[in-house]
Amino acid sequence: MTDLKRRRFLISSALGVSALALSGCDRLEQSPEVGGVIRSAEKLTMSAQRLLLGRDALAREFAETDISPAFRVNGTSAPDGEAYAQLVEGNFANWRLKIDGLVDRPLELSLADLKKLPARTQITRHDCVEGWSAIAKWTGVPLGSLLAATGLKPSARFAVFHCADELEKTLDGSGRYYESIDLIDAFHPQTILAYRMNDQELSVGHGAPLRLRVERQLGYKQTKYIMHIEIVDSFAALWGGSGGFWEDRGYEWYAGI
Template identity: 50%
Template sequence: MSRLIIDRRRFLTGSAALGSTMALAGCSQFDFLAQRDNPIRNAIEQANVLTYQAQRALIGDQVLAREYAASEIRQGMKPNGSTEPTTAEYMFLRGMNFEPYRLTIKGMVDKEVSFSLAELRNMPARSQITRHDCVEGWSCIAKWTGTALGPVLDQAGVKPGARYCVYHCYDNIQRSISGDILYYESSDLVDAYHPQTILSYGLNDAVLPVSNGAPIRLRIERALGYKQPKYLHTIELVDDLSPFGQGKGGYWPDNGYDWYGGI
């Protein structure tokens, strides 16, 4: 069984990397990825649903992603995607060394709560050395330090009907005629409460750099890199993902990527 899971992960990672690389390069045969009613894309989306259901059934909720030895950290964590948000609120917080920063938990909770960066750093910390796998085909081993997301959610009191966490970010990843398009992602509560899912404020025994998502980057270690949102400021508990963005559960899922992104 373990051999099957490992081989399947390599296949999925490699296939996703190949597909995204060719699509970004402008290959016409991959135009269907942007066509929401294309039958090939719809078939792929159904396969993703089956993959999600199979992984939940076979792997289990609490199985850990592999962790590595410190000697296996061979380079700095590669910055990727947006590396320096330019929204006014983020630039203000950065100029103040993130002292006014608050992480807000809201939505389907008993009470809305927020935490300063200092408060998050004073909570019980977890460090883990894991491998970041990017859909573009590269990977990097790094040490992440932060507080587990699950106990933070518990302080807000997640209501029984909640199914997902929506992660809102300062990251203005795209600009349109109507203004900035802000990065967002989401996960189910299984991934949110996984013991390796942390609100990371440290990278390789140093303060998390801006280029890697400061002040807070979410780490969901059993998922691909685009599921690790940077510049996080709000977590919203919901029972439906359709009201956000284009309704697919994240910026990249809205643009053709798999919502689950599991590896």
């Protein structure tokens, strides 16, 4: 099976499982037995993909001529709230990215600080769980280089991305959007914090001022409006405890393609 065919097969499989989660997540949540089977299958999928493709295997990169003429705004089109509106009005001059948690040297960086760091540009395909795809060019800072600078503690396992947007106020009453990946994906060479898209500054609709690109996973993992990265050893203290806003509502945590 070619890399492209394998990728399409994995996407189709992921879409099928996600559709099941969307249509019956409430019932599944009420069944510990079924939930346990799904979580076991998810771990098997992650292990199999990493075994077959390798931890550092790259997602396909495309040419400039392959860039899609249109790229949908996935998820939130603009966060609510006065705080974010003020950041937009000030062209994000007062925005700061905080990186803390299980680190020896917490960081606080402005957008200008990030743009001074070595950057990576990649042209990749975004595959949405809703069934659409688009190719775009992304430029940003490799996440691994930032995390390496913080001095990760031995117990560190996951990077959690806390975002500016709030959706439905459920679970703990917050609804604050968040997402997470493990440190293997965080240090993958194509995992970047993107601030440019198609040679333009990232728009509000596409996640300004900063969004995650973790290219070997589905679109809902490409979290937007990042404000804070927290390094943790588990998800136990985070809202629903499943590692992400949509994961707390039935999606798979590992969305590999």
